Amino acid sequence: MSPSPAPPGFVRPALHVLLAALPLLAISAHVFGLVEMQISAAVAVIPLATVVLVLSVFAPHAADRVVLHGLVWGVLACGIYDVFRLDTVYMLGLWGDFIPTMGTWITGNPDGMVGGAVVGYLWRYIGDGGGIGITFFVVAAVCGLQRCSRRTVVLAAVGFGVFPVWSGLIATVGLAPQGQQLMFTLTPTTVLLSLIGHLIFGLVLGLGFWRSRAVLSSWPWAPLLGLRAAEPSPGVAAPRSSEDAEPAPLFAPGPHSAVVEDAFVPEPRVSGTGGMAARRPHPGRVRERAVRVRQRGAEARERRDAQEFATVQALVPRKGTPADDAPGIPRQRASASPEDDGPVRTPATSGSPAMSGTSPAERTLDPDTWAEFRRRLESTEPGRRAHGGRRYAGSEQRDPV
Structure with a gap:
């Protein structure tokens, strides 16, 4: 038995996490006066983002799908968070919007607020929101959070949104010498509003991770933590793990196999x-098995219909053949004398009153055969395409499945 191939290196996910953390770290470094955002963006963030993008396109990694889903759900969670934040900023006027000002830190033009707003919100959604989403997805995949229940996943994401994300923001604003002047003033209202916004962000991110947990199957390493798998609901079979799954056959049988x-x-x-x-x-x-049962039922119906159709056809005189010579029709035995078989039936002419309104078959067949023939003809119903457009009584077959 050949050994299983070793999983790819952990360098690529480490680069993704480093790139995801740089936008937030660049804001803190600028507010603390360590490195200006214009320098950190030009020297670290943009070059590293370009390298990671080129590697993801031309040298895909097994963990790239997890990173991509984290980026998308992080951007979406940040957008839903901003629906609440911008309402409190521009509609209620409870606090200010420092994102356009942060954009001017990147462009280096303090007077260009329009360009600062565009650059600042791109940085916020892709850099901050997407970076937090990537970090959470990678950390959750390493810990095996996809094996837990939805409640556990959402609580973990909300906790991640509060600590370290929200607590880091408040620490940056409160501990930096010019934090409140550059970003926003710390008041009970602003602290509460920022906390509610990060709770919304964590809730959306957790639900997104739960919805994309199937993508975590592409994560090439085993979870570090032995988290217990979520218990199935009563009456629902537990999902089978990848180790228990049967290998797919090369030539799977078709539906008519x-x-x-x-x-x-x-x-x-x-x-x-x-x-x-x-x-x-x-x-x-x-x-x-259901397809095979249906096929057998259809074949049984066709065989029985063919037998019944042949039986009825045998009772019908063929065109151009005398009724007495028609195959399958019992002929009346000629009586030697009236004393042997009773009175002899004398066929009447077509113009006689006794035979008016009767068919040739009725004048030829004995009463019992004619009654059986009439019963079969009157019990027919349309709907059969294989037997002259007629379906005979008793040919219905319930679908076996």
């Missing part, structure tokens, strides 16, 4: 009461 397989496969889990391996239906085999 005649391969007969057992529709139930043994489950590797052991029940807690009886100790016996549970058995549950395999979805693909159940569908194939």
